Amino acid sequence: MTTTQKFTYDDLYSERSEDAPARTVAHAKYDFAVAYPAPESLPMYGLIDALKAKVDSDGEQVAREMAYYPHALGSPELREFTSEKLKADRNIDVDPDGIVLTAGSGEAIALLIQAITNPGDVVLTEQYVYGGTLTQLRKFQADVVGTPIDEQGIIPEELEETIKRLTAEGRKPKWLYTIPENQNPTGSTLPESRRRQILDICHKYSMPIMEDDCYIDLRFDGEVQPSFRALDDSGIVMYVASYSKLIAPGLRMGYFVASPELTQRALSFKHGSGPNQFAAYAITGFLKEGLQKHRETFNPILKEKSASMQKGFADHFAGTGATLSVPQGGCYAWLTLPEGADITAIRDEVFEGGVGYLAGPNFAPDGTGQNMARLCFAFETPEKNYDGMALLAQLFRKHGVM
Numbered sequence: 001m002t003t004t005q006k007f008t009y010d011d012l013y014s015e016r017s018e019d020a021p022a023r024t025v026a027h028a029k030y031d032f033a034v035a036y037p038a039p040e041s042l043p044m045y046g047l048i049d050a051l052k053a054k055v056d057s058d059g060e061q062v063a064r065e066m067a068y069y070p071h072a073l074g075s076p077e078l079r080e081f082t083s084e085k086l087k088a089d090r091n092i093d094v095d096p097d098g099i100v101l102t103a104g105s106g107e108a109i110a111l112l113i114q115a116i117t118n119p120g121d122v123v124l125t126e127q128y129v130y131g132g133t134l135t136q137l138r139k140f141q142a143d144v145v146g147t148p149i150d151e152q153g154i155i156p157e158e159l160e161e162t163i164k165r166l167t168a169e170g171r172k173p174k175w176l177y178t179i180p181e182n183q184n185p186t187g188s189t190l191p192e193s194r195r196r197q198i199l200d201i202c203h204k205y206s207m208p209i210m211e212d213d214c215y216i217d218l219r220f221d222g223e224v225q226p227s228f229r230a231l232d233d234s235g236i237v238m239y240v241a242s243y244s245k246l247i248a249p250g251l252r253m254g255y256f257v258a259s260p261e262l263t264q265r266a267l268s269f270k271h272g273s274g275p276n277q278f279a280a281y282a283i284t285g286f287l288k289e290g291l292q293k294h295r296e297t298f299n300p301i302l303k304e305k306s307a308s309m310q311k312g313f314a315d316h317f318a319g320t321g322a323t324l325s326v327p328q329g330g331c332y333a334w335l336t337l338p339e340g341a342d343i344t345a346i347r348d349e350v351f352e353g354g355v356g357y358l359a360g361p362n363f364a365p366d367g368t369g370q371n372m373a374r375l376c377f378a379f380e381t382p383e384k385n386y387d388g389m390a391l392l393a394q395l396f397r398k399h400g401v402m
C-alpha cells in the first residue's frame, strides 16, 4: 500500500527538541567566515599511505578491530600516541587510559559540559569566545557570562571582579571555559604569568577550568605557553584538544583528559562506542612518522597568509580607526571598527558584495560586538587575503560604516 497523505509530527515532538535545519554553508568569493585550516596543507596521501601501511603490516589485527565496535575510549594506539604527544608538546603526564578520544573536540566539550552543568549554572568564558561552545552551553541551559579580555586574553583581576560581582548577585560562577592558545576568535595567547594567576583565582573560588587547546599545533610566531593542565595536575583542569586543525576537521577526531572521577561522569553521556577506527589508524600512522614535517609545512603557509591579510588591512584601513589583532598562530584575526559602526547589520550585503565574515555577536555571551568580526586568514590564498581586505574596506565605505 502507498499512502500519499503527509504524516505529521506536530503533536509528537519532545519538549526538548528544537527546529535545527541542516546548515548549508554558502561561500563568499573571499571567504573569511570559515574555520578551516589551509586546504592545500591537508596531507591526503600521507593519511592514505599510513592507512595502507597499517593494513599491509597488521592486516589481521585491523580486520579483527574493524569487525568490533571501537573501544569506548577510542583506539588504544592513537591514545598511546596522544599520550606521547601530550608529554612532548605540552609536558602533560597522562597515560593512554586517561585519554578519551571523541568525534571531534566538540563531542569532548559536550560530554564535559553535561557532566558538570545544570540548567541555570553560571559558566564564565572569554568576553568573545568560540561560538560552537557558546551554542552547546546554551543548549544545556547554562547562564553564560563573558569575562573581560585584552590583546593577551583573560585579565585575571577582571576575572576575580566578575566572580565577586556575580556572587554578590547570587549567581556564583561554577566553572570557566577558556581557549588560552591562539584563541578563537581573537587570536590571543595568554601569558604564563596570567595562567598562574587564573589558576590561583580558580582554586580560591573552587572553579574548574576547561582548557580548550584546539590551536596548539598552529603556531608560526612567538612562544608557546605552558598549558594550564601542565601547571596544575590537581584535577581542577579539564583539558580538551583536537586533530581537526592539525590535520583535518573531516577526520572528526578530538580528545579530553580529566580527573578519573569526572571522566566517568562525562562518559555516562556518551552514546555508542569510541570514534572512527579507520581515521584513528590513519592519524596514528601519519603523525608517528610525519608530525614535525607536517608542522613545518603548514605553519609557514599560515604565517604567509596571516601576513598578507595584515598587509591588506594596513594598506586599506589606514586612518579609519579600525584595528586588526596580530595573531602568532591559529586561523583567525579579530577586526574591530570604532564604536557605533554596525558591521553586523550589513553582513549579508557585504557577503553579496564578495566578502564573508562572522560578526562579533556570534562570539559574545551578551550578544554585543556589533562593530567586530572574526576573519579567518587560513583558508584563502595569500593573494585573496590581500584582495579580500581591499574589497572589504571598499564595501564598508559603500555601506557607510567607515
Ligand SMILES: Cc1ncc(COP(=O)(O)O)c(C=O)c1O
Pocket: 035, 103, 104, 105, 106, 107, 130, 132, 179, 184, 212, 214, 241, 242, 243, 244, 249, 252, 253, 254
Ligand atoms: C576553540 C575550538 N574548540 C573546538 C572546536 C571544535 O572542533 P572539532 O570538533 O572539529 O575538534 C573548534 C572548531 O572550530 C574550535 O575553534
